[in-house]
Amino acid sequence: MPQSTYREALRQTLREALQGDERVFLMGEDIGAYGGSYAVTKGLMEEFGEKRVRDAPIAEEAIVGCCIGAAMGGLRPIVELMTINFSLLASDQIINIAAKVRYMSGGQVSLPLIIRTVSGGGNQLAATHSQSFEGFYAHIPGLKVVTPATPYDARGLLRTALTEQDPVLFVEHSLLYGSKGEVPAEPYSVPFGQAVVRRSGKDVTLVTYLRMVSVTLQAAEQLAQEGIEAEVIDLRSLRPLDMPMVLASLRKTHRGIVIEEDWKFGGFGGEVASSMMAEAFDDLDGPVLRVAGEDVPMPYNKGLEQAAIPDAARIIKAVKAVL
Amino acid sequence: MATRTQQPRAEAKTALDLYHTMFLIRRFEEKCAEMYGRAKIGGFLHLYIGEEAVAAGTFSQLRPEDYIVTHYREHGHALARGIDPKRVMAELFGRATGTSKGKGGSMHIFDVEKGFLGGYAIVGGMMPVAAGLGFASKYLNEKRVALCIFGDGAVNEGAFHESFNLASLWKLPVVFLLENNGYGMGTRVERVHAGLEMAHLADAFAIPSEVVDGMDAVAVREAAGRAIEYARSGKGPFFLEAICYRFRGHSMADPVNYRKKEEEEAWRRRDPIPKLRHELLEQGSVREAELTALEAEVEQEVEEAAAFAEESPEPPPEALYQDVYAE
Numbered sequence: 175m176p177q178s179t180y181r182e183a184l185r186q187t188l189r190e191a192l193q194g195d196e197r198v199f200l201m202g203e204d205i206g207a208y209g210g211s212y213a214v215t216k217g218l219m220e221e222f223g224e225k226r227v228r229d230a231p232i233a234e235e236a237i238v239g240c241c242i243g244a245a246m247g248g249l250r251p252i253v254e255l256m257t258i259n260f261s262l263l264a265s266d267q268i269i270n271i272a273a274k275v276r277y278m279s280g281g282q283v284s285l286p287l288i289i290r291t292v293s294g295g296g297n298q299l300a301a302t303h304s305q306s307f308e309g310f311y312a313h314i315p316g317l318k319v320v321t322p323a324t325p326y327d328a329r330g331l332l333r334t335a336l337t338e339q340d341p342v343l344f345v346e347h348s349l350l351y352g353s354k355g356e357v358p359a360e361p362y363s364v365p366f367g368q369a370v371v372r373r374s375g376k377d378v379t380l381v382t383y384l385r386m387v388s389v390t391l392q393a394a395e396q397l398a399q400e401g402i403e404a405e406v407i408d409l410r411s412l413r414p415l416d417m418p419m420v421l422a423s424l425r426k427t428h429r430g431i432v433i434e435e436d437w438k439f440g441g442f443g444g445e446v447a448s449s450m451m452a453e454a455f456d457d458l459d460g461p462v463l464r465v466a467g468e469d470v471p472m473p474y475n476k477g478l479e480q481a482a483i484p485d486a487a488r489i490i491k492a493v494k495a496v497l
Numbered sequence: 498m499a500t501r502t503q504q505p506r507a508e509a510k511t512a513l514d515l516y517h518t519m520f521l522i523r524r525f526e527e528k529c530a531e532m533y534g535r536a537k538i539g540g541f542l543h544l545y546i547g548e549e550a551v552a553a554g555t556f557s558q559l560r561p562e563d564y565i566v567t568h569y570r571e572h573g574h575a576l577a578r579g580i581d582p583k584r585v586m587a588e589l590f591g592r593a594t595g596t597s598k599g600k601g602g603s604m605h606i607f608d609v610e611k612g613f614l615g616g617y618a619i620v621g622g623m624m625p626v627a628a629g630l631g632f633a634s635k636y637l638n639e640k641r642v643a644l645c646i647f648g649d650g651a652v653n654e655g656a657f658h659e660s661f662n663l664a665s666l667w668k669l670p671v672v673f674l675l676e677n678n679g680y681g682m683g684t685r686v687e688r689v690h691a692g693l694e695m696a697h698l699a700d701a702f703a704i705p706s707e708v709v710d711g712m713d714a715v716a717v718r719e720a721a722g723r724a725i726e727y728a729r730s731g732k733g734p735f736f737l738e739a740i741c742y743r744f745r746g747h748s749m750a751d752p753v754n755y756r757k758k759e760e761e762e763a764w765r766r767r768d769p770i771p772k773l774r775h776e777l778l779e780q781g782s783v784r785e786a787e788l789t790a791l792e793a794e795v796e797q798e799v800e801e802a803a804a805f806a807e808e809s810p811e812p813p814p815e816a817l818y819q820d821v822y823a824e
Contacts, residue, residue: 236659243629279607280597281820339823
């Protein structure tokens with residue numbers, strides 16, 4: 175099967191979207207002439223022109239709001255927020271308009287809007303460039319939030335996003351762009367609300383998403399050497415959330431841990447863990463634990479930054495605590 | 498009052514339509530106040546009384562395919578757009594027959610068929626959306642204009658400036674209509690807005706602007722016609738500032754401690770409705786009997802709207818989870 179990088183899988187899918195539907199256009203800061211700050215949209219402006227690949231001023235509120243209006247006016251915008259940190263400037267548009275127009279209009283308004291953005295840290299970009307807000311947005315009724323961890327899922331979830339009539343926050347990770355994986359040549363899509371088992375195991379269920387998937391798989395490899403077989407579930411989709419798959423896994427393993435890069439206190443992992451405990455209580459042999467980012471603004475110093483982000487060692491420690 | 502000029506400022510039918518729209522808005526809003534007092538309408542109620550000329554004049558120049566995005570003092574806009582008063586009143590009553598099935602309320606009126614795309618409660622928040630509707634119109638080579646209505650409070654929000662910049666940069670067919678009634682809730686504009694008069698805010702973005710007497714429906718109609726034609730021609734956005742005054746408080750909850758009675762009385766003497774009524778009669782465009790008949794029809798229409806709303810069912814319990822998502 176052909177291999178592709180996460181970045182290439184996204185670019186190819188965007189290219190096909192632009193080719194296949196005149197209503198699709200891209201808008202964002204430095205996505206055109208610069209080629210995108212993570213090079214995802216490189217070459218697309220040259221290929222499709224400035225009308226379809228639109229460089230915008232640094233004005234996140236206006237950019238997202240403009241794309242909301244464009245979606246209401248019959249287009250299929252794919253807006254890029256350079257990082258999820260900058261989404262805060264557009265949060266009124268995302269939360270108070272995009273997430274709510276269908277409901278407030280009594281179902282009259284559809285909003286086929288895709289907001290692509292980049293989450294996470296680990297590049298020494300310090301406190302305001304290293305945050306993970308996907309869990310925060312998954313909290314908002316009316317939004318859909320997906321988090322592809324592999325090139326296959328990046329393409330598959332984006333293809334599904336292009337069929338949606340609701341606003342989708344499509345969350346990528348900066349450290350995943352260069353990662354390689356198998357991507358079929360034939361068309362396929364990955365449905366929202368469907369998690370995937372990355373590694374089968376009988377001893378403990380490890381639930382995670384985005385870059386923590388690969389970190390968790392590393393931990394699982396090390397645990398296997400000690401005879402502990404972990405089952406790793408990649409959520410792929412935070413809202414809608416595939417709890418049935420997680421619960422089915424717990425019926426087998428009886429122990430669960432939720433792993434995320436975002437801050438622990440009040441984080442999305444709390445929602446997953448509380449559902450695991452409430453809905454699989456009789457299947458559990460111990461409490462559901464969480465491994466998450468340290469509750470601090472991200473420091474610049476490399477060592478401190480590494481200490482703030484979950485690694486395989488911390489996941490292994492949590493597994494042993496729960497067994 | 499002195500006799501007006503011999504030449505009517507507008508054709509008789511047009512002027513009568515303006516009068517009809519204003520009178521409908523006025524009576525509807527008065528009925529809303531009554532219904533609010535009887536707890537039929539809940540939440541916040543922001544009345545348009547005094548500002549009717551702005552809606553009547555502007556909307557008389559829109560085409561059916563144009564888009565409207567507005568703020569929460571919007572009943573007058575909805576009625577001027579031709580949305581059925583029954584459905585608007587039912588929405589205010591929260592009933593299932595309302596424009597948003599009772600799920601939006603006074604601040605969130607939508608009628609997609611009429612291009613009325615909300616009704617927004619966050620000051621200035623809808624302005625980028627209006628730019629986006631203009632964007633879509635231009636992208637698709639349609640000739641629609643997006644009318645964006647906001648108040649004097651909005652000009653200090655970041656979204657205002659960002660939207661002006663975007664609309665001007667990309668020459669979007671947007672008419673930015675400022676209903677400047679001198680007060681952002683309880684705060685006079687001079688206390689919160691630095692710099693030149695508001696129309697000049699457009700200069701920074703190379704957007705043409707005009708200031709119009711918002712208490713004169715015919716003047717508003719003429720100015721709006723220029724603004725809309727400009728935007729529709731593809732030259733870019735236009736900023737129209739209408740100077741007006743709301744006779745009541747910010748909302749029904751407002752005790753209005755921040756305005757002087759003399760000021761209110763001075764503006765009431767400029768009430769656009771008796772002004773146009775007088776003009777119509779003076780010019781011989783219409784007879785008293787016709788006006789009285791029209792007014793009686795409107796009173797009846799408003800009564801029927803309230804009765805319809807009262808008799809309409811509440812939304813069912815399952816409505817709580819409907820229309821959060823498409824499926």
